[in-house]
Amino acid sequence: MLQNTGTHPTADWIYDQLKGEFPNLSMGTVYRNLNILIEQRLIKKIDFGSTFDRFDANIGPHYHFICERCSSVLDLELPVDEALNERVNVSTHHNAQRHRIEFFGICDRCEKKAEG
Amino acid sequence: MLQNTGTHPTADWIYDQLKGEFPNLSMGTVYRNLNILIEQRLIKKIDFGSTFDRFDANIGPHYHFICERCSSVLDLELPVDEALNERVNVSTHHNAQRHRIEFFGICDRCEKKAEG
DNA sequence: TTCTATGCAAAAAGTTTGCAGTTAA
DNA sequence: TTAACTGCAAACTTTTTGCATAGAA
Numbered sequence A, B: 001m002l003q004n005t006g007t008h009p010t011a012d013w014i015y016d017q018l019k020g021e022f023p024n025l026s027m028g029t030v031y032r033n034l035n036i037l038i039e040q041r042l043i044k045k046i047d048f049g050s051t052f053d054r055f056d057a058n059i060g061p062h063y064h065f066i067c068e069r070c071s072s073v074l075d076l077e078l079p080v081d082e083a084l085n086e087r088v089n090v091s092t093h094h095n096a097q098r099h100r101i102e103f104f105g106i107c108d109r110c111e112k113k114a115e116g
Numbered sequence C: 001t002t003c004t005a006t007g008c009a010a011a012a013a014g015t016t017t018g019c020a021g022t023t024a025a
Numbered sequence D: 001t002t003a004a005c006t007g008c009a010a011a012c013t014t015t016t017t018g019c020a021t022a023g024a025a
Helices: A011-019 A027-039 A083-091 A108-115 B011-021 B029-040 B084-093 B110-115
Strands: A044-046 A054-058 A063-068 A073-075 A097-108 B042-045 B054-056 B065-066 B071-076 B093-108
Touching: A027 A044, A027 B054, A054 B029, A083 A097, A083 B042, A083 B065, A097 A108, B011 B029, B011 B110, B029 B042, B084 B093, B093 B110
Parallel strands: A063 A097, B065 B093
Antiparallel strands: A044 B054, A054 B042, A063 A073, A097 B093, B065 B071
16 A cells, blocks of 8 residues: 655545555545554644634634644734745745644643643 | 634534523534634634545645645645744743644646636 | 524534454465 | 454444524514
8 A cells, every 4th residue: 555645635535546456445444544654653634633623713814823732722923924925936836825824732721730 | 693702613612602501502503603604704614625634645844735726735845944833932831842834825737727 | 474593303424433254474 | 373454334423404493574
């Protein structure tokens, strides 16, 4: 089983790709192997640390902090750096209009709890 | 119906919060109203432009570009700015160990297609 | 009455799991 | 003979939808 595409595939896409080579491949196997690769830290799932959708009432541009202990998602005051979009547009042929940053670590509250 | 928490709630959490005030509230209503608020651009769903999980075979630190037309997720060459974590740690009491950036816009390929 | 919003339950979408059967060491 | 892996189908989790009803204008 190989994993060397340059893309960020969905399980579904992987299934379609491999279906040609292994005609009776099943989704169960795809997910099972993806999870094994995640455990072995050979790949990552791109997520927000929870299986639920998250909603954001703060419409203005702002960055997020995601606590890896309690999974809460917090707003940051850090000023948004619009120049970053330009950096992308200059160094690639994409047209980036905005961006989002998530910081990962341990939040204020969990740090305090750990000390307590 | 109110939406003014400072957090980034899951539908589930909202349901629990409102359950006290509206004892026979149902999940259907919560999701329906969240989707109305999204249409009205009063809130946002924090996602990657697709309902599927995405997997990343590139374990090293790197940033992503997400095309809002074709929903593909592409790696960027932009150098990762480790100093950003420090900026967060200095201005808040959280402990940020790493971060992730997603740029949103129209990708190379879709731009070309549009030009025809 | 008409229009919008709701509860409920069923369906859909995406992911995980149990089990029995293969295959390879 | 084991141990690891697989297909299949069923179960599970999260979100969406259909329908009949309730309440407001």
